[in-house]
Amino acid sequence: MSGAVQAGYAPPTGPDQPTSGRRWVRWLVAATVLWAVLLAVLTWFSIRDDPPTVREQRSLAEAGPVTDRAVGELLAAAGDGGAARLLPDVLRTGCRITPMEDGAALTRGVEVLLPGDDARGLLQRVADRLPASWRAGVETTGDGPVLRADAGEFVAVEGHATGADRVRFTAATGCRPVGDGYRPLAGGGGPETDQATALLRAWGGPAGQVDHVAAACPGGATARTARAESAPAADRPSLADALAAARGGAVGVRATPEVYAWRAAGTSVVAERVDDRIRVTVTTGCDA
Structure with missing residues (x-):
């Protein structure tokens, strides 16, 4: 029988005759798996030991x-x-x-x-x-x-x-994972609250809810702002007439029909008209 191969006919390759192409595929798969494992290990060490590089x-x-x-x-x-x-x-x-x-x-x-x-x-x-x-x-x-x-x-x-x-x-902060969430500093119950409500009463209106905001000062103290707003009232005295006595000898910052503000001994006071209400903020700063 002749050893010639007919045109269009490929000789069979059985299990005992692996091709070089198959060997290359196996090496490629093995190298890919090894690289993935190495990358995972390096990533774990980076996350554990390196400082963050993005806010996320x-x-x-x-x-x-x-x-x-x-x-x-x-x-x-x-x-x-x-x-x-x-x-x-x-x-x-x-x-x-x-x-x-x-x-x-x-x-x-x-x-x-x-x-x-x-x-x-x-x-x-x-x-x-x-x-x-x-x-x-x-x-x-x-x-x-x-x-x-x-x-x-x-x-x-x-x-x-x-x-x-x-x-x-x-x-x-920009957008980032929530984690355990943000816990604001406690800032209520100080003299700012009493002063804010007293100023609203001096203007002629009862104080509503008083909101508080706090911040950590560089020297370790806590700065606080108390914010209070009156109920609507169409007929009330001007801010200057109502609050001049409360200001006393403090340094004036602003005195207009819409805003009356002063600063004394590290405390800032701002009273402003918002439509038919008055909003008062009293802030104890870091230099108080």
């Missing part, structure tokens, strides 16, 4: 205290630049970390009412007083001067004018 590696529970301290630093740096107060916390849930994972974002803030209109001057003074590690600076943008800084743990700090006589500073 730090939960809201871990970033919350950093944000609290950042707000305290901002309040302390504002110093006697005007009548300062802590703003209510803003906690936004439902943001997306990945297409499959929800997160939350915390923003805390400080607002300063200026005695004049030098917003850039206050921004620069605050930038100069913040910790050097924050690398704070003021830059000019199309919307005016903006302070930017990094408080650590991927907490971003910004400051900008919100009007001719107001500057707002914020410390924001």
Whole structure:
């Protein structure tokens, strides 16, 4: 019988005749598995031992205290630049970390009412007083001067004018895993509450609910803001007439029909009309 092979016919390859292509596939699979195991081990060591490189590696529970301290630093740096107060916390849930994972974002803030209109001057003074590690600076943008800084743990700090006589500073975590959640500092029950309700009574209206916000000061103390709002009232005296006696000899910051503010011994008081109500904030700052 001739040993010639007919055209179009391939000689069989049985189990005892492995092809080089099959050997290559087995080596490729083995190398892929080995690489996956090595990558998993390296990732585990990196997560355990290396510092975080993105904010998604730090939960809201871990970033919350950093944000609290950042707000305290901002309040302390504002110093006697005007009548300062802590703003209510803003906690936004439902943001997306990945297409499959929800997160939350915390923003805390400080607002300063200026005695004049030098917003850039206050921004620069605050930038100069913040910790050097924050690398704070003021830059000019199309919307005016903006302070930017990094408080650590991927907490971003910004400051900008919100009007001719107001500057707002914020410390924001960005979207990140919730973890055990954010627990605000307790700030109620201090003299700020009594003073806020007394000022509302002096204006002629009973005080409603009093809300509290607190922040950790650089020196270890706690700054506190009490915020109270009156019931609607169409016929009430002007803020200056009602509150001048309470102000006493304190340094005046603002006196208009809509806003009356002063500062004394580290405490800032702001009373402002909001439609037919009056809103009062009393803040014990870090320098009190």
